[in-house]
Amino acid sequence: MSSPPASASSHSPTIGVFDSGFGGLTVLRALIERMPHAHFAFLGDTARLPYGSKSRRTIARYAAESAQFLVREQGAEFLVIACNTASALALDAIQDAVPVPVLGVIEPGAQAARAASSSGDVLVIATDATVQSHAYTAACQALGLRALEKACPLLVPLVEEGWTDRSSATGQVTAQVVQIYLDELAAQATAAGLHPDALVLGCTHYPLLRPLIEAAVPASVRVIDSAQAVAEAAMRSLRARLMPAGAASPGQIRCFATDSVDKFERLGPRFLGHPVGKVQLVDLGG
Amino acid sequence: MSSPPASASSHSPTIGVFDSGFGGLTVLRALIERMPHAHFAFLGDTARLPYGSKSRRTIARYAAESAQFLVREQGAEFLVIACNTASALALDAIQDAVPVPVLGVIEPGAQAARAASSSGDVLVIATDATVQSHAYTAACQALGLRALEKACPLLVPLVEEGWTDRSSATGQVTAQVVQIYLDELAAQATAAGLHPDALVLGCTHYPLLRPLIEAAVPASVRVIDSAQAVAEAAMRSLRARLMPAGAASPGQIRCFATDSVDKFERLGPRFLGHPVGKVQLVDLGG
Numbered sequence: 330m331s332s333p334p335a336s337a338s339s340h341s342p343t344i345g346v347f348d349s350g351f352g353g354l355t356v357l358r359a360l361i362e363r364m365p366h367a368h369f370a371f372l373g374d375t376a377r378l379p380y381g382s383k384s385r386r387t388i389a390r391y392a393a394e395s396a397q398f399l400v401r402e403q404g405a406e407f408l409v410i411a412c413n414t415a416s417a418l419a420l421d422a423i424q425d426a427v428p429v430p431v432l433g434v435i436e437p438g439a440q441a442a443r444a445a446s447s448s449g450d451v452l453v454i455a456t457d458a459t460v461q462s463h464a465y466t467a468a469c470q471a472l473g474l475r476a477l478e479k480a481c482p483l484l485v486p487l488v489e490e491g492w493t494d495r496s497s498a499t500g501q502v503t504a505q506v507v508q509i510y511l512d513e514l515a516a517q518a519t520a521a522g523l524h525p526d527a528l529v530l531g532c533t534h535y536p537l538l539r540p541l542i543e544a545a546v547p548a549s550v551r552v553i554d555s556a557q558a559v560a561e562a563a564m565r566s567l568r569a570r571l572m573p574a575g576a577a578s579p580g581q582i583r584c585f586a587t588d589s590v591d592k593f594e595r596l597g598p599r600f601l602g603h604p605v606g607k608v609q610l611v612d613l614g615g
Numbered sequence: 616m617s618s619p620p621a622s623a624s625s626h627s628p629t630i631g632v633f634d635s636g637f638g639g640l641t642v643l644r645a646l647i648e649r650m651p652h653a654h655f656a657f658l659g660d661t662a663r664l665p666y667g668s669k670s671r672r673t674i675a676r677y678a679a680e681s682a683q684f685l686v687r688e689q690g691a692e693f694l695v696i697a698c699n700t701a702s703a704l705a706l707d708a709i710q711d712a713v714p715v716p717v718l719g720v721i722e723p724g725a726q727a728a729r730a731a732s733s734s735g736d737v738l739v740i741a742t743d744a745t746v747q748s749h750a751y752t753a754a755c756q757a758l759g760l761r762a763l764e765k766a767c768p769l770l771v772p773l774v775e776e777g778w779t780d781r782s783s784a785t786g787q788v789t790a791q792v793v794q795i796y797l798d799e800l801a802a803q804a805t806a807a808g809l810h811p812d813a814l815v816l817g818c819t820h821y822p823l824l825r826p827l828i829e830a831a832v833p834a835s836v837r838v839i840d841s842a843q844a845v846a847e848a849a850m851r852s853l854r855a856r857l858m859p860a861g862a863a864s865p866g867q868i869r870c871f872a873t874d875s876v877d878k879f880e881r882l883g884p885r886f887l888g889h890p891v892g893k894v895q896l897v898d899l900g901g
Contacts, residue, residue, distance in 0.1 A: 376673055377663065384874050387662055486772045502791050509785060588670050 341580055342570050343368040344563065345405025345429075347395050349380040351586075351593050352485070352533035353411025354600035356434070359560035360409065361582070364571055368580040370403035371411075374613070376588030379485065380414040381456030388415060388458070389422035394613045400427045402611075403583070409563055410434065413455055413531050413555065417464035430566065434533070437562040438555035439468035439476075442527045445551040446474060450523040452514055452550070453478040454542075455531030456485065465531055477523060478531070479514040481507075488534040489596060495541060504541050511545045529553045537599065584608045627866055628856050629654040630849065631691025631715075633681050635666040637872075637879050638771070638819035639697025640886035642720070645846035646695065647868070650857055654866040656689035657697075660899070662874030665771070666700040667742030674701060674744070675708035680899045686713045688897075689869070695849055696720065699741055699817050699841065703750035716852065720819075723848040724841035725754035725762075728813045731837040732760060736809040738800055738836070739764040740828075741817030742771070751817055763809060764817070765800040774820040775882060781827060790827050797831045815839045823885065870894045 344367050346357050351373045360369065374380075374395050380388045392415040399405040408431045410416045410423060416433030424431045442451045451474050453465040460480040469476035483506050492499035511528075518525050528550050530536060536554050543552050564571070586593045590608045597605035630653050632643050637659045646655065660666075660681050666674045678701040685691040694717045696702045696709060702719030710717045728737040737760050739751040746766040755762035769792050778785035797814075804811050814836050816822060822840050829838050850857070872879045876894045883891035 376669060379665075383662060387874055482776055483769070483772050483778075486769050490768055492769075499795060502788060502795065505788050505791075509788070588673055 341366045341368055342406050342567055343370060343404050344567070345396070345399030345403060345408045346371045346411050347374070347392070347399060347408065347415070348372075348412040348533060349374050349391070349415060350378040351375070351597045351600055354597055354605070355533045355536045356409060356411035356556040356559055357582075358600065358602050359556045360563060363560050363564045364567065364580075366571065366578070366580050367567070369582045370399055370405055371582070371584045372399055372611070373584070373586045373593055375586045375593060376613075379456070380412065381458045381482070381485070383458065385418045385462070389419040392419040393422050393426035396423045396427045396431070398585075398611065398613060400429055405429060407563070407567060408432065409559060411533055411556070411559070413459045413533065417459045417462040432559060432563055432566065434555045434559045435464045435468050437558035438529050438531065438553060439465060439472055439474070440562075441553045441555070441558035442469060442529050443472045443474055445553055446527040448524045448526045449473065450475045450477075450518070450525040451527040451529060452476070452518060452525045453529045453531045454481045454484075454510065454514070454535065456480060457482055459531055465529065475523060477514065477518050477521060477525070479510060479517070481510045484510075484538060485532065485534045488537045491599070493537050493541070495544070500541070503538065504544070507538060507541045508545045511542070525550060527551045527553055530555055533600075582606070585611045587611055587613055627652045627654055628692050628853055629656060629690050630853070631682070631685030631689060631694045632657045632697050633660070633678070633685060633694065633701070634658075634698040634819060635660050635677070635701060636664040637661070637883045637886055640883055640891070641819045641822045641842040642695060642697035642845055643868075644886070644888050645842045646849060649846050649850045650853065650866075652857065652864070652866050653853070655868045656685055656691055657868070657870045658685055658897070659870070659872045659879055661872045661879060662899075665742070666698065667744045667768070667771070669744065671704045671748070675705040678705040679708050679712035682709045682713045682717070684871075684897065684899060686715055689871075691715065693849070693853060694718065695845060697819055697842070697845070699745045699819065703745045703748040718845060718849055718852065720841045720845045721750045721754050723844035724815050724817065724839060725751060725758055725760070726848075727839045727841070727844035728755060728815050729758045729760055731839055732813040734810045734812045735759065736761045736763075736804070736811040737813040737815060738762070738804060738811045739815040739817045740767045740770075740796065740800070740821065742766060743768055745817055751815065761809060763800065763804050763807060763811070765796060765803070767796045770796075770824060771818065771820045774823045777885070779823050779827070781830070786827070789824065790830070793824060793827045794831045797828070811836060813837045813839055816841055819886075868892070871897045873897055873899055
């Protein structure tokens with residue numbers, strides 16, 4: 330395994346970013362925008378994705394192994410769990426598995442919703458497993474918000490198929506799927522007596538559908554991107570260790586995957602906003 | 616682990632049926648219809664699905680472990696690989712891993728296409744990994760057919776979401792997705808100078824979309840269900856060992872999954888056509 334960059338401990342921190350796939354590259358993108366001098370090691374556990382349909386026990390084991398790789402093999406001094414499912418179901422298991430600070434996406438997403446909502450009622454869309462964990466509901470309730478969650482299992486495959494452009498026939502299909510899901514959610518909110526004014530994107534794939542999602546909700550509903558929210562929170566945690574802008578060279582970015590390196594390299598740029606470079610294959614033995 | 620039924624070796628055979636998920640229950644259904652007195656052990660490797668996005672190396676390891684469970688732990692004397700991806704990428708690895716006959720879905724599907732096609736040109740729709748393996752193209756070419764394959768990654772999640780009823784708004788979305796995929800495939804066939812008159816459903820989920828698929832192709836195109844084709848082939852292989860109708864009681868059916876037993880029990884009946892009973896959780900250690 331490659332060593333962390335020599336400058337990591339003396340200058341900029343090395344931040345480990347973990348996802349079950351490559352959707353978490355939207356989080357890495359938000360982190361790089363805010364901390365261009367930090368070093369990043371991103372791991373996509375692509376051999377074992379999607380976590381969204383698996384049990385808590387299985388997800389906890391996979392996530393802990395992945396976190397240990399980033400800390401032990403890549404020298405990460407801070408971990409961002411850029412995977413809503415792992416954050417919802419395995420944050421404790423990850424914190425137990427490694428000796429560095431670990432930040433999930435749920436808590437920052439809930440805090441951003443509180444900042445955006447006047448009514449105190451928020452909607453959350455996510456994968457099956459994230460919704461079944463009720464982690465967003467719990468995090469929102471702890472902040473005095475009422476939350477209603479909905480699983481939208483078709484949105485990840487639609488994003489991965491690239492059907493995201495509203496001006497094409499394929500993007501119009503995706504727009505219909507989004508509208509069906511959000512209409513169902515709005516009807517459930519009305520039935521529950523809620524008056525939601527914020528919608529949390531509880532999956533790292535969903536920022537690529539943001540224009541379609543914003544078109545499918547009333548203008549009074551603010552759309553919250555949990556990738557942006559967790560990047561803000563990470564920057565606050567690390568602020569004391571970050572170099573002033575211009576005081577250091579851009580950090581190194583290394584990407585790893587447990588499988589499907591070709592797919593990672595092909596689809597990754599859609600999420601990261603620029604090429605992901607050479608993705609290294611790692612074997613976590615499962 | 617439970618032992619195979621005592622009568623297995625002396626009377627009806629025990630047939631192991633393997634899939635990465637529970638889509639292979641469409642194959643089990645076709646097998647039970649033809650061999651109601653055989654015993655069946657079905658394993659869905661749900662902890663590690665979908666195989667469709669994984670590499671050949673990973674799929675081969677998972678499939679071999681699953682096959683060994685069915686033979687060693689459940690006493691299967693004949694294996695049906697009810698998973699197009701595993702049949703395409705790992706049939707050799709499975710045959711090397713167990714000492715019993717192993718039948719995949721690709722070869723019977725290609726043979727059914729040859730029987731159905733007059734022009735000798737056939738279309739195949741399947742998952743990404745099955746298409747990338749070109750296993751159907753190779754199997755068709757060996758039978759003197761020209762084949763054109765297309766990956767349709769959205770169809771499995773649409774089936775699992777239950778959006779299959781054409782009379783509903785959700786089913787109409789699925790019908791549009793099917794039409795987009797099949798129009799693209801038809802255009803590619805025309806560009807290649809093909810005159811296809813058969814379409815192979817190269818994924819065990821697709822039989823649940825058969826009415827939508829038949830509506831999206833010209834009436835001159837015969838739709839071939841590889842689940843029916845492999846069940847016919849298994850029955851021919853086992854004919855000498857099968858009891859005459861009425862000579863034995865119905866066989867036992869045992870279902871196992873490596874994860875998501877709840878989801879298996881909830882969605883399985885759509886594929887099997889009746890309740891799947893109690894699904895037992897097994898740990899293959901990955």
